[in-house]
Amino acid sequence: MIRASGITLRRGTKVLLDGADFVVHPGERVGIVGPNGAGKSTLFALLNGQLEPDAGNLDIPAGWRIASIAQEIHDTGREALDFVIDGDTRLRRLQAERAAVDVDRDGLRLAELEAELADAGAFSAQSRAEQLLVGLGFSQEEFRQPVASFSGGWRMRLNLARALMAPSDLLLLDEPTNHLDLDAMLWLERWLASYPGTVLVISHDTEFLDAVARTILHFDQGKLVRYKGGYEDFLTQRAERLRQNQIAYDKQQREAAHLQSFIDRFKAKASKAKQAQSRVKALARMQVLAPMRAAAGIDISIPSPDHMPDPLLSLDGVRAGYPDAPILDGVKLSVRAGARVGILGANGAGKSTLVKTLAGEIEPLGGERKEARGLAVGYFAQHQLDMLDAEATPLLHLARLAPEAREQDLRNYLGGFGFSGDFALAKVGPMSGGEKARLALALVVWKKPNLLLLDEPSNHLDVDTREALTEALAEFEGTMLLVSHDRHLLRTTVDSFWIVADGGVHEFDGDLEDYRDWLANRQGGNASASSATAASAEGGVDRKTQRRLEAESRQRLSTLRKPLETRLRKLEEDMQKLEARKRELDQLIADPGLYEDARRDECRRVLAEHGDLQKRLGEIEEAWLGVQEELDAIQA
Incomplete structure (x- = not known):
């Protein structure tokens, strides 16, 4: 096990941990949570042996192999597939030695190396690497492309695949979902569910953390406080703790x-x-x-718009993208006043292209973009963090937007976004990514937009800030279009969805669970189409023999599918029963009277049962996805 006693960690003059103790048992899945700057990544550096504690002792079993996500890529000339396989350093070392051995002079060593290579999984290495790449959204055509040809977000996916490729006993994942779409995120959740070692994960995506973690370590006033259960359990336990302390x-x-x-x-x-x-x-x-x-202490408030024309914006037959690489075609949609739309789709499908076109950042290649008189767009995208002036302060940034405003009014506004006191006068350059994202959001909403276009606004934000942003967006009285892989943010703030896929955009009548089913059906349909195409391409088989082979194939598929379909139905029945009970508990939880002193014991029971149901639903959903994956594999 990992055992830390009396650990003190400092970054400059700031004390991150002060005499902290914690234990991580073999096979545990632990979520590390805390505000930006608390020391989560520094803790990972300590576990990785990249730094020593200022005081205290850290014991990690000597034989444990540790894998983590690299933050930089140096060997950009390598092909993507080879780059991922390189993550298995023992395999690569054995392969190099095998290539250098003299067959005639050292037959014994050759035999030993062959046995070691077999033990290291040399013959399945390429297949394992390909499965990782496919799971993380890469196409087969991209396997042999050089790393240098991929964008920054896709390079981070390659780094993640490389970390998962490495045989390990301890896996350290620092924000693994930051550059993943929902498809890849669901795949990663399933992969981690079957990983046999110990996992420590830092993530601000609360639904991902709840699906993966079974223990939470929380940075709290220089200590690491351990909570049993997933992220939802941590929230309810900590909320109760705060209530008991009457904070x-x-x-x-x-x-x-x-x-x-x-x-x-x-x-x-x-x-x-x-x-x-x-x-x-x-x-x-x-x-x-x-x-x-x-x-x-963070209380984000988005000003209400002064006026709301309807419709605000429309696209008519729009072709969007770039002259040499159009991505969307024939897009026809209208953004109505008061609409709250989540935009779904795989990475690269065109979500950001759609939002940029709506925002007027890029001109349509064809068709027409029409905006209402009085349209005021607030557009947030990740590149806006790079546009901040590193030498300026948050107060100066806002004063440049509103030179006529009183300084105290500007300070009050910034305080709601976490920039109070001297922090409003600190230079932006040294700030964390989350702090810069908070400032960029504050600047975007200052001018009271009636249309918010948000492309991954919660990236880099810590959990408390995400909750504050979620509440602010839920109460925003204007129109909002949101691209996000944060499922809690989507569930809480949007009323409907659009799907960007196959070069088009269409409305989706359902919620995120329906979208998960849509993805599963879509993948199964693609597999069936591919099988049919392959069968029709076969030659030299007479029609009678072909019918017999097809019948035998259908029988084999039916035999394989039947127990899985039975299991799937049972899981769905269990899920419906739990969801019915959860709805009853949701009604109780929404009743303010539950939190009166006279009902304190009932409140604890309700919250405990609710947390248990959440965890059981997550486990059943993981099992459902696993069975569905097996069915898809059989169909393919």
Whole structure:
């Protein structure tokens, strides 16, 4: 096991850990959480042997192999497939020695090397690497492309695949989902579920963390506090802990009442659509966790727009992308006043291209983009972090946008985004990615946009800031289009979805669970089409023999599929029963009376059962996805 006692870590003059103790047992899946700058990545550097503690002892079993995601790529001339296989350094060392051995003079060593190579999985290495690349969204045509030909986000995927390729007993994953779409994220969740070693993961994606982690280590005032269960369990346990300590109790109650009022207003106008009901449940969860939000000290507020034309914006037969590489064609859509749309689709399908076209960042290659008089767009994309002036302060950035505003008003506004006191006067350059993202968001919404176009706004944000942003977006009274791989953010803030796929954009009538099913059916359909094409291309088989072979093939498939389909139905029945009970608990949790002192014991039981249900639903969903994957593989 990993055992730390009395660990002290400093970064400059800042104390990150002060006499901290923690234990990680073999095979555990541990989520590391805490605000930006708390020391999560520094802890990983300690575990990786890249630095020594300022005080205390850290014991890691001597024989453990440690794998982690590299932050940089140096060998960019390597082909992607070879680059990933290079992650297995023992295999590469044995292969190099095998290539150099003299067959005639050293037959004994050759035999030993052949045995060691077999033990190292040399004959399956290429297949394993290809599976990792496919799971993370690479096409077969890209396997042999040089690393240098990929963009930064796809290079980080290659680094992740390389880390997963390395045989390891301890896997350290620092923000592994930052550059993944939902498809790749679901695949990674399944891969980690079958990983036999110990996993420590840093992630601000709360649904991913809840799906993967079974223990949480939380950076809390210089210590690492251990919580049993997944991320949802951690939230409810910590919220109860804060309640018991009566931290800012009055403020917490006001926050909870405010959210309850908003939930009631939203329920009154929400349709019966499945996604709207998902949003009600997500908002109820936020109301339960209001004490944590109040304690975090970040209270983002997005100003309401002064006017709202309808429709705000439309695309008519638009062809979008770049002159030498069009991505979307024939796009026809209208952005209505008050719409709240989540944009789904695989990486590279054209989500960012669509948002840039709507924002006017790139001109359509064909068709027409029409905007209403009075349209005010607030556009957030990752490149805006690079546009910040490293030598300027948050206050100066905002003063440049609003030279006529009083300094105190600007300071009050920035305070809601976490830039209060001297922090508002600190240079932007040394700030973390999350702090820069907060500032960029503050600048985007200052001018009261009536249309928010947000492309991955929660990347780099810590959990507390994500919760604050989620609440602010949920209450925003304008129109919003959101691209995000953060499922909690999507569930809580949007009412409908668009899917970007196959060069087009269309509305999707369903929620994220329906989207998961759509993906599974789409993958199965593609596999069936490929099988049919391959069969029709065969030559030299007479029709009678072909019919017999097809019948035998169908029988084999049916025999293989039947137990899996039975298992799938059983899992779906279990899921429906648990979801029915969870809906009952959601109603209890949304009742403010549950948190009165007289019902404290009932509140604890309800929250404990709710956390257990969340975990069991996650486990059943993982099992469902695994069975569905097996069915897809049989079909293929």
